Amino acid sequence: MILAGGRGTRMGRVDKGLQPFRGATMAAHVLRRLAPQVRSVTINANRNEESYAALGVAVRADELTGFEGPLAGLQTGLRHCDTDLLVTAPCDSPFLPQDLVQRLREALVTQEADLALAVTMEADETGAAHKQPHPVFSLIRKSALPHLDAYLAEGGRRMDGWHKSIKVAEVLFNDAAAFRNINTLAELQHEEQANGAPTLQDVVSCLSGYDPHAVPVRQAQHIIREFIQPVRAVEKVALRAALGRVLAADIVSPISVPAHDNSAMDGFAFAGDQLDTEHPTTLQAIGAVYAGRPSDLRPERGQCVRIMTGGVMPPGCDTVLPQELAAGITEDSVTIAPRTIKTGDNRRFRGEDLMEGSPALKAGRIVRPADLGLIASLGIAEVAVRRRLRVAFFSTGDELRSIGEPLAAGCVYDSNRYTLHGMLTRLGVELVDMGIVPDDPAALEAALRDACESADAVITSGGVSVGAADYTKQIMATLGDVTFWTIGMRPGRPMAFGKIRSNGHSAFLFGLPGNPVAVMVTFYFFARHALLRMMGASAGDDLLVQARSFGPIRKKPGRTEYQRGILTVNADGAREVRITGSQGSGILRSMSEANCMVVLPDEQGNVAAGDLVDVLLFEGLV
Numbered sequence: 001m002i003l004a005g006g007r008g009t010r011m012g013r014v015d016k017g018l019q020p021f022r023g024a025t026m027a028a029h030v031l032r033r034l035a036p037q038v039r040s041v042t043i044n045a046n047r048n049e050e051s052y053a054a055l056g057v058a059v060r061a062d063e064l065t066g067f068e069g070p071l072a073g074l075q076t077g078l079r080h081c082d083t084d085l086l087v088t089a090p091c092d093s094p095f096l097p098q099d100l101v102q103r104l105r106e107a108l109v110t111q112e113a114d115l116a117l118a119v120t121m122e123a124d125e126t127g128a129a130h131k132q133p134h135p136v137f138s139l140i141r142k143s144a145l146p147h148l149d150a151y152l153a154e155g156g157r158r159m160d161g162w163h164k165s166i167k168v169a170e171v172l173f174n175d176a177a178a179f180r181n182i183n184t185l186a187e188l189q190h191e192e193q194a195n196g197a198p199t200l201q202d203v204v205s206c207l208s209g210y211d212p213h214a215v216p217v218r219q220a221q222h223i224i225r226e227f228i229q230p231v232r233a234v235e236k237v238a239l240r241a242a243l244g245r246v247l248a249a250d251i252v253s254p255i256s257v258p259a260h261d262n263s264a265m266d267g268f269a270f271a272g273d274q275l276d277t278e279h280p281t282t283l284q285a286i287g288a289v290y291a292g293r294p295s296d297l298r299p300e301r302g303q304c305v306r307i308m309t310g311g312v313m314p315p316g317c318d319t320v321l322p323q324e325l326a327a328g329i330t331e332d333s334v335t336i337a338p339r340t341i342k343t344g345d346n347r348r349f350r351g352e353d354l355m356e357g358s359p360a361l362k363a364g365r366i367v368r369p370a371d372l373g374l375i376a377s378l379g380i381a382e383v384a385v386r387r388r389l390r391v392a393f394f395s396t397g398d399e400l401r402s403i404g405e406p407l408a409a410g411c412v413y414d415s416n417r418y419t420l421h422g423m424l425t426r427l428g429v430e431l432v433d434m435g436i437v438p439d440d441p442a443a444l445e446a447a448l449r450d451a452c453e454s455a456d457a458v459i460t461s462g463g464v465s466v467g468a469a470d471y472t473k474q475i476m477a478t479l480g481d482v483t484f485w486t487i488g489m490r491p492g493r494p495m496a497f498g499k500i501r502s503n504g505h506s507a508f509l510f511g512l513p514g515n516p517v518a519v520m521v522t523f524y525f526f527a528r529h530a531l532l533r534m535m536g537a538s539a540g541d542d543l544l545v546q547a548r549s550f551g552p553i554r555k556k557p558g559r560t561e562y563q564r565g566i567l568t569v570n571a572d573g574a575r576e577v578r579i580t581g582s583q584g585s586g587i588l589r590s591m592s593e594a595n596c597m598v599v600l601p602d603e604q605g606n607v608a609a610g611d612l613v614d615v616l617l618f619e620g621l622v
């Protein structure tokens, strides 16, 4: 049981277990360390039960109300545990020992104790060593419950008080650091920095010639990739619900598929070395084998069996003659003309699809329809996936109006939140749509903080250029480690990127430019990759295909241009791409008409009609 039922007094009453830490929550880290050591895990929490339940484990509140401390959690745990032993660990100890349970258990059993607890040796201010007990890391017999009930009923609340009245085995652990807990937000932030999550400065200092006012596309993509940290929390979902989710662990085949050598055809199975290459071969059919029906037929020399597709190959048989290739078939024989087939034809091997013990799918894979079938073919009903990423987004600008509002002079309807809604939905993230935020510093700060506290990533549009009302940048800069780029690309030149913090939470930030096409292009070529990385997906590079440009395209070398195109196959069967008219970065119609982006890299100059260009298709089959 993970103890997360406290008030978090020293953390300003925040729910400690839900504090973000190294790309997950603290409780998720504890769960990851504890789960492999036990049969099942429960979390003891007295608030935010749903957030804890999202970790995929049972959540139980204290039966004693009023935040009565860890013994109350223990009581609940013992009452409901269906094993003889219960181990506890606090939700703020992300480094707990990987052999905690094993070592506590050895001591509990050999010393015939009621409870085993961890102790470490620590030095005091004078350097003298003293024993430090860690009473919240303990292993307890379920049989101690009546005693604990009695102790609590008498008003006892202290762990050490209760321990005095039962038999306790102390287990000395050498690694005191493993029991470190994180009590304050300052400690949490310190740990986050210390664990090697790089700062933007760390990342850019490795690059030569970095200039935020002229960042090549590839460099911006590199910086984002290095800076982003994946969310690690994992949950178990039923197989169908795994579609589009990211596998958290390799799926290893528990069985071989197919489980037996079997026939790929309806026909006759026999040992292929009997085939005569000069004369017809006649074999006596001794019976029939059907798919899914076990048979004990064992053809001898000169014999064969009738077999159906999927039927298990009888012992000694390695070859199947499809029935339509037979030279003659009687009631109880088949004749095969010379050189009709070869030994080994039409036999499917055991494990040729998936071999027992080998990884069928790798962690990081985004589950597609074929994968659902593949996992089903292994008989696996539930899979571990990364938890869904939460992405908060809002539009900025005084000129923006929401659908349903009248359009005042000089105003436009907010379209960016709708394109973002679409793009994020397709990525399979959980959306937090925060609406429109006016060009007002206080409102922008409140929105960014709110977004940061409720999501893993924040996407804004507008206000990142040099306009007089573009306060977004100022506020972003005060909330964390954020950089403002002018990227060598068109459209989508200005962009903010970094990590913001608010009240102990942090979130990656993408401040996309306001122009409607620029939002989409910067999303597709920067934010999308970053979000996939946060999701734990091992997505490869974009798959560009080549096509002939129908007309000439003007292009300046030294920047990447993303042109909206329509890819077709021409009368000669060749792929051909046309640009969709005006490429202004406010013209969304040309984006809507397009079915692909033409990607013209930095080094590319003008394109002549008929030249090959790279395109990235919007739609694929799956």
Ligand SMILES: Nc1nc2c(c(=O)[nH]1)N[C@H]1C(S)=C(S)[C@@H](COP(=O)(O)OP(=O)(O)OC[C@H]3O[C@@H](n4cnc5c(N)ncnc54)[C@H](O)[C@@H]3O)O[C@H]1N2
Pocket: 395, 396, 397, 399, 400, 412, 413, 414, 415, 416, 417, 461, 462, 463, 464, 465, 466, 467, 470, 492, 493, 494, 512, 513, 514, 515, 516, 518, 585, 586
């Ligand atoms: N002097 C310069 N001006 C501009 C530069 C520059 O380098 N120097 N860059 C231009 C480029 S490129 C872009 S892109 C834009 C980016 O501007 P912002 O990110 O500051 O965005 P805004 O000023 O807020 O808006 C720009 C444009 O887009 C419209 N917009 C914004 N949000 C929405 C929305 N949610 N739905 C529909 N339309 C939206 C907005 O009304 C503006 O027309 O800066 C250039 N200027």
Ligand code: MOO
Pocket: 490, 491, 492, 493, 494, 513, 515, 517, 518, 585, 586
């Ligand atoms: O970044 Mo802007 O896209 O060229 O309008």
Ligand SMILES: [Mg+2]
Pocket: 462, 463, 464, 465, 466, 467, 470, 514
């Ligand atoms: Mg602006």
